[in-house]
Amino acid sequence: MSRLELRGIVRRYGTVAALDGVDLTVPSGTLTAVLGPSGCGKTTLLRCVAGFERIDAGEIVVDGQVVAGPTAHTPPQRRQIVIVPQEGALFPHLSVRDNVGYGLSRAERRRGRIDEALSLVGLAGYGERMPHQMSGGQQQRVAVARALAPRPSLILLDEPFSALDAGLRAELRHDVRSALRADRATGILVTHDQGEALSTADQIAVMREGVIVQHGSPTSVYRWPADAWVATFVGDAILLPAQAEPGHRDDPAVLSTALGPVAVAGLPSGHGALTVLVRPEQVRITAPPAPQAVIATVTGDDFHGHDALVTVRLRDGTHVTARIPAPADPMATGTRVGVQVEGTGLAWRVPEPAE
Amino acid sequence: MLLTSSVVAVAVALIPLVYLAVRTAEAGGVRIAEELLTGRVAALAAGTLALAAVVTAGCLVLGVGSAFLLVRTDLPARRVFAVLAVLPLAVPTYIAGFAWVSTVDGFEGFWAAALVLTLCSYPYVLLPVAAALAGADPAQEEVSRSLGHGGWRTFTQVTLRQIRPAIAGGGLLVALYVLSDFGAVSIVRADTFTRAIFLAFDLGFDRTGALVLSTVLVALTVLVLAGEGATRRRGARYARLNGTRRPPGRAGLGRARWPAVAALLAVAVSALGVTAFSLARRMAEGVSRPGTWPEVMVAAGNSLWLSLAGTALTMLLALPLGVLSARVPGRLSATLERLGYLSHSLPGVVIGLSLVFFGINVAYPLYQTTWLLALAYAALFLPLAVTAVATATAQAPPVLEEVARSLGRGPLAVLGTVTLPLTLPGIGAGAALVFLTCMKELPATLLLRPTGVDTLATELWTNTAVAAYAGAAPYAVLLVVLSSVPTWLLAARTGILSKEVQR
Numbered sequence: 001m002s003r004l005e006l007r008g009i010v011r012r013y014g015t016v017a018a019l020d021g022v023d024l025t026v027p028s029g030t031l032t033a034v035l036g037p038s039g040c041g042k043t044t045l046l047r048c049v050a051g052f053e054r055i056d057a058g059e060i061v062v063d064g065q066v067v068a069g070p071t072a073h074t075p076p077q078r079r080q081i082v083i084v085p086q087e088g089a090l091f092p093h094l095s096v097r098d099n100v101g102y103g104l105s106r107a108e109r110r111r112g113r114i115d116e117a118l119s120l121v122g123l124a125g126y127g128e129r130m131p132h133q134m135s136g137g138q139q140q141r142v143a144v145a146r147a148l149a150p151r152p153s154l155i156l157l158d159e160p161f162s163a164l165d166a167g168l169r170a171e172l173r174h175d176v177r178s179a180l181r182a183d184r185a186t187g188i189l190v191t192h193d194q195g196e197a198l199s200t201a202d203q204i205a206v207m208r209e210g211v212i213v214q215h216g217s218p219t220s221v222y223r224w225p226a227d228a229w230v231a232t233f234v235g236d237a238i239l240l241p242a243q244a245e246p247g248h249r250d251d252p253a254v255l256s257t258a259l260g261p262v263a264v265a266g267l268p269s270g271h272g273a274l275t276v277l278v279r280p281e282q283v284r285i286t287a288p289p290a291p292q293a294v295i296a297t298v299t300g301d302d303f304h305g306h307d308a309l310v311t312v313r314l315r316d317g318t319h320v321t322a323r324i325p326a327p328a329d330p331m332a333t334g335t336r337v338g339v340q341v342e343g344t345g346l347a348w349r350v351p352e353p354a355e
Numbered sequence: 356m357l358l359t360s361s362v363v364a365v366a367v368a369l370i371p372l373v374y375l376a377v378r379t380a381e382a383g384g385v386r387i388a389e390e391l392l393t394g395r396v397a398a399l400a401a402g403t404l405a406l407a408a409v410v411t412a413g414c415l416v417l418g419v420g421s422a423f424l425l426v427r428t429d430l431p432a433r434r435v436f437a438v439l440a441v442l443p444l445a446v447p448t449y450i451a452g453f454a455w456v457s458t459v460d461g462f463e464g465f466w467a468a469a470l471v472l473t474l475c476s477y478p479y480v481l482l483p484v485a486a487a488l489a490g491a492d493p494a495q496e497e498v499s500r501s502l503g504h505g506g507w508r509t510f511t512q513v514t515l516r517q518i519r520p521a522i523a524g525g526g527l528l529v530a531l532y533v534l535s536d537f538g539a540v541s542i543v544r545a546d547t548f549t550r551a552i553f554l555a556f557d558l559g560f561d562r563t564g565a566l567v568l569s570t571v572l573v574a575l576t577v578l579v580l581a582g583e584g585a586t587r588r589r590g591a592r593y594a595r596l597n598g599t600r601r602p603p604g605r606a607g608l609g610r611a612r613w614p615a616v617a618a619l620l621a622v623a624v625s626a627l628g629v630t631a632f633s634l635a636r637r638m639a640e641g642v643s644r645p646g647t648w649p650e651v652m653v654a655a656g657n658s659l660w661l662s663l664a665g666t667a668l669t670m671l672l673a674l675p676l677g678v679l680s681a682r683v684p685g686r687l688s689a690t691l692e693r694l695g696y697l698s699h700s701l702p703g704v705v706i707g708l709s710l711v712f713f714g715i716n717v718a719y720p721l722y723q724t725t726w727l728l729a730l731a732y733a734a735l736f737l738p739l740a741v742t743a744v745a746t747a748t749a750q751a752p753p754v755l756e757e758v759a760r761s762l763g764r765g766p767l768a769v770l771g772t773v774t775l776p777l778t779l780p781g782i783g784a785g786a787a788l789v790f791l792t793c794m795k796e797l798p799a800t801l802l803l804r805p806t807g808v809d810t811l812a813t814e815l816w817t818n819t820a821v822a823a824y825a826g827a828a829p830y831a832v833l834l835v836v837l838s839s840v841p842t843w844l845l846a847a848r849t850g851i852l853s854k855e856v857q858r
Binding site for chain 1: 752754755757758759760761762763764765766769772773776777
């Protein structure tokens, strides 16, 4: 229900800058995923926002109120920012009801907020249980209910689903998202799981080495990644080398790659080496090969039910993976097929080696 | 703030040690060398160290062995044996020593002292090891078995390593206890530092000699502490945070069943049977005398009150230190913890006399009050309490406090609603241990009790000193009975008394 602004946050440990100037705005009532590999500083960012760490420079602003800055440091208990740690961390000596009611005033507790929060996460009627009598997924739900109960300005979820198995994770993710929406809560979800970020969040901030390298909606981050690194981190990516030629004036321009001609939107101007991004779901495989298709040989087929990942070797030796929706039969290794790229790709200039 | 209060706690615990150093220094170098470089000191040092080594080894074997049988096997009559294995804690060593001396002819010297001390102090190893065995993650053992290691190899390579901190902690307590024991070694006339110091103080009025001997004893303690530190590996903290806890399985003893029972019975009979037999015999003589019971009751009341005061002060000082060592493990907290151990190994006689001096010269309002004795107890038993507090603090990981604070509770409220509820059971167990040890304490109580206040232990000592064994018996019995209560609590907390289904 509140808006969070981070302006140039710096946090140093000795000479290492864990956060090196982080700017991020989380609009009211939305969930922003901070996505990055381990060690990128995302957990440090969370702890700074919660108030467990002091920042060395910058400002943390909640609803126009500076809670951390060069002169201010509001202690965690006065920030109305609640964390949901990785393992849930329920108070083992308190019942579910008392856990959820922990952050509430007596009046709020009497008004039935505990039951309300429990039903938000689908655990109505579980109030009298003790944490150790519940499964890992249920414990995590209680932790979310406990965080939602006092209607905080901001909820911080620190990889809250990572300890759960895949099936449970998807379900819980979905339920937590709807619980947050139902309560119009503002949240930050820290994760290294791109699938989790894409499916759960309204906004994604991709973090690398202490800075946010891209910030946008899941679709825009997936479709228009800022660079090749983001492209491979958010989703599966096929990166192909190509050359920019003076003749490329059209938009989209057509580049020739190992996968044949690829239409590229927003081509960088000028000459030189390029990296072209194609997503696996853009690659079409035809067997027998279609007339204009590039010839390739099947080297592997991972069947996933709803789709299959088919790996082929191109003539120049490059291995490319294609995602085939609703496959009929597995493709035998060694089959000669044709490959084509559908839709448009993206291209970036290859950085000069001097860099 | 934590650090400051820890430093204060250590400083308080070190008052006797500082006095010892000041007084020894006053004696001057030549005098010190004169006292120190004698064959007698060398013999005392060898004897004391050998006694500590033998008793510690014995306690480790008895303690780890019984703990394993009690917690991890299908031993018959497990709860009975659990009680029998813990009860020796309730028997002060001087009572056990006296019982053996009065039962077995010619029972004296080094091996007699080693036997009595081992049988009295092996619960110090048993309790933490049993707790660690009950709490160890069975999954690690299962992994070892599935990787092709047999039962014995799994035990030595996985289980023993899991419980290593508990074994080291227990062994350290025993070694320190032996260095400072006074009652048993005096009664069985084993030549150790404590006895020599007491004799020098009490009979020879040789203050300098006693001080120098005490200094050597402190040096020995430092040696033991350093040895334990050298074997402790870095990062040997086996905390687990996952939600589901599975109790470890129990091994079938099979044909070893009855030999195991026989071994535990033999230990129990040696540790308790002899004492019980001797006390029962003397008790029958003792209670028949008129006017005994009112005196006994008054002494019991005094014992309870003094021990309560001592426990309160000890726990107060131990809290910041224990939390510091659990939460901020590092060189500083380890040093503070170790400094706290130092006065623990000083004989109660030295603590007592140093505080008499401290009371007269520095804190006269405290002199002849309960609180000076409480201070002595705190100096003596701080390590017991610190260990308990540190273990208990590990039950409340920082992440819980962070969640609590993010939910809008201030530091004090978090302490009251999260940290204390989670740690109090463990701290309570520590307090029980301190209380029990205060009840049994003899030499410092003898020296520091307010005039006219007699406790069970001092009455027992006074009667024994004049060979009034029958008169001493009621105090001894009551002391043993009172001491059993905290022992029971302690044992119940480690889970070795619980039935099969434990949660």
